[in-house]
Amino acid sequence: xxxxxxxxxxxxxxxxPKAKGAFETYKLNGVSTDSSFxxxxxxxxxxxxxxxxEPVVFDHDCREGICGMCSLYINGHPHGPDEDITTCQLHxxxxxxxxxxxxxxxxxxxxxxIRDLMVDRSAFDKIIQAGGYVSVNTGGAPDANAIPISxxxxxxxxxxxxxIGCGACVAACKNGSAMxxxxxxxxxxxxxxxxxxxxxxxxxxxxxxxDELGFGNCTNTGACEAECPKNVSISxxxxxxxxxxxxxxxx
Amino acid sequence: xSSIGKxxxxxxxxxxxxxxxxxxxxxxxxxxxxxxxxxxxxxxxGANWYALVGTVGLAALVVLHFIFAIVLTVQNYIARGSExxxxxxxxxGVEWSSRNMFVLGLVVIGFVVxxxxxxxxxxxxxxxxxNELEMSGAEFVQDLFSHPVYCILYMIWLVAxxxxxxxxxWSAFHTLGWNNNxxxxxxxxxxxxxxxxxxxxxxxxxxxxxxxxxxx
Numbered sequence: 001x002x003x004x005x006x007x008x009x010x011x012x013x014x015x016x017p018k019a020k021g022a023f024e025t026y027k028l029n030g031v032s033t034d035s036s037f038x039x040x041x042x043x044x045x046x047x048x049x050x051x052x053x054e055p056v057v058f059d060h061d062c063r064e065g066i067c068g069m070c071s072l073y074i075n076g077h078p079h080g081p082d083e084d085i086t087t088c089q090l091h092x093x094x095x096x097x098x099x100x101x102x103x104x105x106x107x108x109x110x111x112x113x114i115r116d117l118m119v120d121r122s123a124f125d126k127i128i129q130a131g132g133y134v135s136v137n138t139g140g141a142p143d144a145n146a147i148p149i150s151x152x153x154x155x156x157x158x159x160x161x162x163x164i165g166c167g168a169c170v171a172a173c174k175n176g177s178a179m180x181x182x183x184x185x186x187x188x189x190x191x192x193x194x195x196x197x198x199x200x201x202x203x204x205x206x207x208x209x210x211d212e213l214g215f216g217n218c219t220n221t222g223a224c225e226a227e228c229p230k231n232v233s234i235s236x237x238x239x240x241x242x243x244x245x246x247x248x249x250x251x
Numbered sequence: 252x253s254s255i256g257k258x259x260x261x262x263x264x265x266x267x268x269x270x271x272x273x274x275x276x277x278x279x280x281x282x283x284x285x286x287x288x289x290x291x292x293x294x295x296x297g298a299n300w301y302a303l304v305g306t307v308g309l310a311a312l313v314v315l316h317f318i319f320a321i322v323l324t325v326q327n328y329i330a331r332g333s334e335x336x337x338x339x340x341x342x343x344g345v346e347w348s349s350r351n352m353f354v355l356g357l358v359v360i361g362f363v364v365x366x367x368x369x370x371x372x373x374x375x376x377x378x379x380x381x382n383e384l385e386m387s388g389a390e391f392v393q394d395l396f397s398h399p400v401y402c403i404l405y406m407i408w409l410v411a412x413x414x415x416x417x418x419x420x421w422s423a424f425h426t427l428g429w430n431n432n433x434x435x436x437x438x439x440x441x442x443x444x445x446x447x448x449x450x451x452x453x454x455x456x457x458x459x460x461x462x463x464x465x466x467x
């Protein structure tokens with residue numbers, strides 16, 4: 001027999017971007033500790049539907065921690081109290097019987113609430129469109145070993161590329177800054193020879209777009225790194241600062 | 252101006268102010284080691300042209316640092332969104348000072364005003380105006396710190412200053428692009444020690460007079 005717990009949920013409900021939101025409290029009984037957090041949310045929604053109430057809207061997709069779609073600010077932490085995982089990888093065994101769990105959407109000027117716990121993260125797509133790519137004239141695939149890349153650089157680029165663009169960094173930051181995201185996207189390309197060619201243009205364009213979209217200024221608190229489900233390092237932020245300043249000095 | 256540009260100005264002005272504080276602390280400590288040496292330093296600086304150029308430069312640094320701090324803080328407040336989190340936890344590894352740099356900065360600048368009234372107004376300004384000084388530099392220090400209230404106020408101020416500096420120093424390197432996973436903890440450690448020494452040198456002076464006056 002698996003263990004079950006009873007929890008009280010304080011969930012942010014908001015009808016639309018302009019509507020005034022408020023917390024609603026729900027009691028949910030018989031939650032299996034083997035279930036994931038999102039399965040618990042599904043259970044809540046089934047209960048709400050059976051009571052002829054509106055289910056809670058929340059984002060989710062792959063439910064295996066790679067797509068970056070799930071969000072939720074749970075008990076004061078983006079992606080919940082556990083470390084280095086996304087909300088979909090969070091399990092109910094992390095909670096105790098009788099716990100009150102507060103669930104909020106990402107709160108940031110750059111991520112307006114669409115409904116309930118779902119926020120609009122298309123600002124990240126706009127930043128990527130501003131320069132987070134390598135322009136290539138496609139031809140035959142070159143030999144993989146034609147351009148030597150040091151293991152150290154390859155590892156750093158891979159670590160930066162592990163960013164799934166979920167927005168937890170912005171949600172965690174007291175300044176609503178998107179620097180960890182932007183720096184990871186700049187670093188994964190700037191570290192490699194293929195991306196180096198356009199590094200200056202990319203850093204300038206992506207930072208300009210980030211500022212334009214109303215994200216805050218980084219003050220190096222490190223909250224983003226601590227809450228990042230993929231452990232992206234803030235040394236990427238210093239790299240972005242360097243790339244940006246060097247690009248500006250070369251103007 | 253871009254977000255990184257504004258932070259670069261904060262880094263450079265802040266770094267320059269840390270250098271100033273270093274020299275300031277090294278000179279001040281002589282007031283308890285040798286009041287004569289301290290008076291000689293006061294004499295050397297006084298209202299000479301190089302001291303005045305330095306004073307104007309410092310004032311410009313403080314004003315720039317302060318103005319950009321306000322702009323950045325207001326922008327960051329807006330970027331946070333209109334709704335605040337009902338529950339928020341400070342993640343581990345996040346320094347308290349890093350989240351309160353503006354408040355700490357306000358405490359520091361508030362006391363700078365008091366400090367200028369205590370010393371600069373009575374010393375350099377009077378020299379600029381061509382008035383005779385009431386007493387020597389070391390005597391001004393002894394006079395002020397004969398009030399235990401001032402000793403304690405200055406000591407509180409210096410603790411706030413240290414919190415501000417220990418985040419500010421490594422943060423400045425970070426903003427100027429010193430990127431390296433190994434060097435982040437090292438820079439933090441160096442910043443803690445360096446700013447700790449600077450603030451401790453300052454801290455010794457009110458502490459020394461507080462103890463001396465309590466014994467006497």
